Amino acid sequence: MRADFEDDGILNQSNGATVDYSDNTAFAPGDGIVFAGATRDDFTADTTGVACFTAGSLIDTPDGPRPIDELRPGDLVLTRDDGAQPVRWIGSTHLDRAALDARPKDRPIRIRKGRFGAIRDTLVSPQHCLLVEGERFARATHLVKAGRRGLRRAEGRKTVTYVHLLLDRHAVLRVDGVASESFYPGALALKAMAPATRKRLEKILPPVARITCRDTARLAYGPTARPVLSMAELRALVLQAA
Template identity: 45%
Template sequence: MPVARPDGSYPTFDLSRPYSFASVQTIGLLDNATPYVPAAVPCFAAGTLIQTARGACGVETLRPGDLVLTRDHGVQTVRWAGGAHVSASGLEERPNLRPILIRAGALGANVPARDLLVSPQHRVLVRSRISHRLFRDAEVMVAAKHLVGLPGIAAADPPGGVTYHHLLFDRHEIILSEGCWTESLYTGPQALLSLTPAARREILGLFPELASGGPPAPARRLLTGREARQLAQRQQHNGGARRLVEAI
């Protein structure tokens, strides 16, 4: 079955040319989830502890209807959950899917409280004087992949592959994962295009306004790749005197 590119187009084949079989890559599906392509989707690795109304719970145990603590709107209901497993060979073939490991304390004092493993596009909350000086916003959201190279932050190669999970709420939320404020699924155009048609249908059934309206309002300013790299470079130049998450 052909797979759509990120721009929504499909590959074409010239039947006059010879082709040979290369390989089959299987992305195993969770029995409680809808399949998707995680390249551009913010997601947590299995085992990540999410703060909920009943305490810290593994992200893989959360279901629609569960109550999760948010930074801005108290306890909110999970509306949709998705997940998929990417094998070790799949990560080798598609290194852009390799998770990003954020070591405990890499972002600030006890932030995260434990090692945090997320997809490359997953955004974390940065709160610092540096971000305020650069962007006039003390709090901004930065994709984990743009922080790689800073102390304690690197791409990982889990020997058994990685199982990714993500959570959708009524709005873009900031939720607490391993003691670090991180985003929920943001249903912008890029993320929606990365989902399978079945997943998009489910989400558009819950939120039909996404089909006709513009992208939803983000919980915080979403830094572009260029802005995020500028922030990381300033952080490196600062030599660690400032943390990415400060009490300001």
């Protein structure tokens, strides 16, 4: 499972404390669910790996850039392949200082302005996929390990709010100028959700209920918008470019 976590194209979410926005109810400023006093057992390599954006990031929409955490189901976002598409589900996961100290690998990756098209410094989760050469996806954490310039782990970050954005199909979005992925409901991501959140998601997209593994995810939801490079494949790509 750990090898699959590191190298396959299935995207994972955080543990079960995901905030579900599908009822269109917004939190007041400062409200939300916080993983206070989390331990290493709460954030294992088998259940973490949040693949998502961070609060405050600006996503391209037909009406111009909007803060991603202000979106609600039904709002339109611009995709690379299919134009404007409606948001089907959006949620957020807040990691406080204790949670990040317990699981430092969940600290966000900072993309410097000018790299990967970024219009400003922006943060993504380590497992979030960015579009790279050859129209392929590569995880942010793998790009850091491969030595790609302009990316580093935000070690000094005390807290982070990750935002999960689901469309009818996996898509390439542009956020803060960076081409990257929407949320993909892989089997591990669904298992990591709170039962109530997963049931809500299954009502929104009934085929999600059939997802139990990589193959059923592809059948029920469709393939990833681009092939996802493994760490080994990414290193080979870097060597070829050197």
